[in-house]
Amino acid sequence: xxxxxxxxxxxxxxxxxxxxxxxxxxxxxxxxxxxxxxxxxxxxxxxxxxxxxxxxxxxxxxxxxxxxxxxxxxxxxxxxxxxxxxxxxxxxxxxxxxxxxxxxxxxxxxxxxxxxxxxxxxxxxxxxxxxxxxxxxxxxxxxxxxxxxxxxxxxxxxxxxxxxxxxxxxxxxxxxxxxxxxxxxxxxxxxxxxxxxxxxxxxxxxxxxxxxxxxxxxxxxxxxxxxxxxxxxxxxxxxxxxxxx
Ligand code: SF4
Numbered sequence: 001x002x003x004x005x006x007x008x009x010x011x012x013x014x015x016x017x018x019x020x021x022x023x024x025x026x027x028x029x030x031x032x033x034x035x036x037x038x039x040x041x042x043x044x045x046x047x048x049x050x051x052x053x054x055x056x057x058x059x060x061x062x063x064x065x066x067x068x069x070x071x072x073x074x075x076x077x078x079x080x081x082x083x084x085x086x087x088x089x090x091x092x093x094x095x096x097x098x099x100x101x102x103x104x105x106x107x108x109x110x111x112x113x114x115x116x117x118x119x120x121x122x123x124x125x126x127x128x129x130x131x132x133x134x135x136x137x138x139x140x141x142x143x144x145x146x147x148x149x150x151x152x153x154x155x156x157x158x159x160x161x162x163x164x165x166x167x168x169x170x171x172x173x174x175x176x177x178x179x180x181x182x183x184x185x186x187x188x189x190x191x192x193x194x195x196x197x198x199x200x201x202x203x204x205x206x207x208x209x210x211x212x213x214x215x216x217x218x219x220x221x222x223x224x225x226x227x228x229x230x231x232x233x234x235x236x237x238x239x240x241x242x243x244x245x
Contacts, residue, residue: 004086005047006055007038007078011062015244017102017125017162019071022059024090026075028082031106032141033129034215035166037203041078052089059090060097072100074125081109084117091120104164107150108142118153123160125195126151130172131181139171148184155188163191164244167222167230168199178233186237194234194241198222 005027013023025038027047040046059073066072073094080087080103091101103117104125111118118124128147130136136144154161163185167173185191200221207214227243234241 001051001053002086002089003049003051004055004083004090005044005049007041007047009055009058012065013074016074016076016104017072017123018100019069020065021071021074021102022062022066024055024059024073024075026077026080026083026087029077029079029106030082030108030142031079033166034139034171035168035199035203037206038078039203039206039210039212044082052086052093055090056093056097059094059099063097063099066099070100072102072122074102074104076104076125079106079108081105081114081117084109084114088117088120091117095120095122105150106140107147109150110146111150111153118157118159121159123162124154125162125164126154127164127166128181128185129166131177131184135171135177139168151184151188155190158190161188161191162193162195164195164197165230166197166199167226168216169220169222169226171219173199173222173226173230175229175233178230182234182237182239185234186239192240194239196227196230196234196241196243198227198243198245 007025007027010023013021016023028044029042094101101121102123103121106127133144204214
C-alpha cells in the first residue's frame, strides 16, 4: 500500500477548481514563496502519514455534493508533485469512482518525470508566479524554467489548464510583467481560464509562529484598481479571466 504525507484536507472548497471540491493539501514544497500562506506545509517530514485507500474513502463520502455542483477532488499543497506515486494512485482510484480530479501545482517538477500523474488527472491548476527570471528567483527561491516547461508540456498533451497568478503590489502587479504572462498564456491552446489571486497577508502569523521572517509585512493588499487593471490586461489577449478572493 502506497503511503503519503498530507498537511490537511478541506471537504468543501470553493476556490480550487470548478464546483465544490474536496481539497487535499499535500505536505512538502521546494518553493519558498514570499507570500506563502502555508509555510507549515514546506517540510516533507511534517504532516501526517496516510494510506491511499484511507484518503479515497474519505473523499468518496462527499461524492454526491461534488457531482451535484460539477466539482470533484483537487490535490494541492505544498507541492503535490513532490509525492507523485501517492498522488497518481489517489487520482487513479478517484477516476475509477467517476470523481473529477484536478491538481494545483507550481509546475516546478520536471513534467516528463511526472507524466503519469498528468495522464491520470482531468485538469491542472497551474500557478505561474511571475514572467521574469530574476524576480521569480527572488520571489520563490527557485529558477523559472521548469514552470514554463510544464506549461508548454501540458499544452503539448492537450491537458485542460486553469492558470493562476498571485497579484502582489510592487512585485508582480506590474503591467509589463502581466502583459508578458498574458501573451505567454494566450499562445497556449489549452489554457481555458485565468484566475487572479490578489495578495493578502493571511499567512503572516504562521511565519511568525514558525520563527521565519515575513518579508512582505509592509506590502499592501492588492487594490481593486490593480486587480481590475490585471483583468483588463489578460482580457486584452482574449483570455477568460476572473479574480478569486
Ligand atoms: S508553492 Fe504554494 S506551498 Fe509552496 S511556497 Fe509557494 S505558496 Fe507556499
